[in-house]
Amino acid sequence: MITAHIGGKFVLVCTYETKGFLYNKKYWCRGDSRNTCEILVDSDGVTKNTRRAQIMDNGRRGLFVIVSDLQFDDAGVYWVGIDKIYADIMTKINVVITEVPVSKPRLWPSSSLVDRATCWGQPVTVRCGSTSGTAVRYAWYRNAQHDDVLLHHSSELLLHCGAVVEDGDYYCVASNDASSQRSDVLSVQVLMPTDSSCIYVINMQGQSIYDCADRMSTTTVKPPPPPTTCQTTVKIYSDTTNQSLQLNQTTHEDQFFSRTWTGMSFWYTLLRWGCFLTLLAYLCIFIKCTEAMQKRARRRRKVRFRQRHHLPH
Missing domain, CATH: 2.60.40.10 (Immunoglobulins)
Structure with a gap:
């Protein structure tokens, strides 16, 4: 049995006794019975080629049957045969044509x-x-x-x-x-x-x-209704001034934290540049100090040289 996908092809490889049947005609035929099957293509090229089916006899390498561009009506019973006096040598092949498997969607x-x-x-x-x-x-x-x-x-x-x-x-x-x-x-x-x-x-x-x-x-969902207990109502009327002050303080605090977080990137950038300029200033001072020390060392060497050789200043 051969199972192949629609639109694809299959290659059937057969072996036979080359000593006795090398020069015999080989064929590919279709039909339920070996006696009435219709020959589609043979190795002598006498039968009309269907263009989609071909048979090649390569001797010891084997007998090849190739069928391409498969369609659903290609499914059925086929035979591979070797022409022989009195009774051909035939092998039955069942061909099944299926859809192409789907890939992961x-x-x-x-x-x-x-x-x-x-x-x-x-x-x-x-x-x-x-x-x-x-x-x-x-x-x-x-x-x-x-x-x-x-x-x-x-x-x-x-x-x-x-x-x-x-x-x-x-x-x-x-x-x-x-x-x-x-x-x-x-x-x-x-x-x-x-x-x-x-x-x-x-x-x-x-x-x-x-x-x-x-x-x-920013949704327009209505807020839940305020509580209506007596204790809460008394606090609202008695501490109106305090609640107003607390509300203002909370508002100012929220604005302060909002401005603080908003300006965080600005202060971080300023800090980075300040550190860089400070390091640059220290480097310049170090270079100046090094040059001054070298000049003093040269002057001392000159004075010692003159003192040793009694040279005038």
Whole structure:
């Protein structure tokens, strides 16, 4: 039996007794019965070549049958035969043609996730595709606690506020009659549900990671109502002045820390340049001092020389 993919080819290598059948005609024929099969190609070249099938007799190296550009209707029963008086020598071959196996599907968004459209609740389409495979079928699944849920049969998954009501993982399956492959997991994190402002984040392999921190800080969600206990109400009326002062102090402190962190890079740069200039100044002073010491040493040597030889100044 030979199993090959559609559009591909196969090479069949046969051996035989070259002493007795080297000069006999060899052939490749198709049919369920050895007596009624149709010869497609032979080694003498008398039978019309099908262009996709050929047979070559290389003697001791073997008998080669090559069939290319395979189609589904090429599947069936074939025979390799050696022409012989009274009864040919024949071997039965079953050929099975299958789809090309699918490769692992890849996921990519229709628009770049760097634009962070999901932070504003906008829909995003994620596509699934395999680089190899014939007659590929795609299906999207969502991970559940006990079993995975089939969403739909399609190569695209539309994520929007109505679909992502909670955190979840999604994946795509590419399959055909030959094989099946599963994609990497796509994770969706819901930061704010649909009834509020619909903010969610998509994380998938090969895409940049992003967040919606600025969107969360500027969302228009209503704050929770103030407490209504008697104790809290009394404090509000009795300490209004103190609370106002504390609020102002907190505001000033927040502004101070904000300015401090904002100017951190400026002071860090200034510190680096200050250290550099200080080292440069120390280096200049060291060089000047060294030169002055050398001059003094030369003067002392001159004075000692004159004193030894009684030379006038």
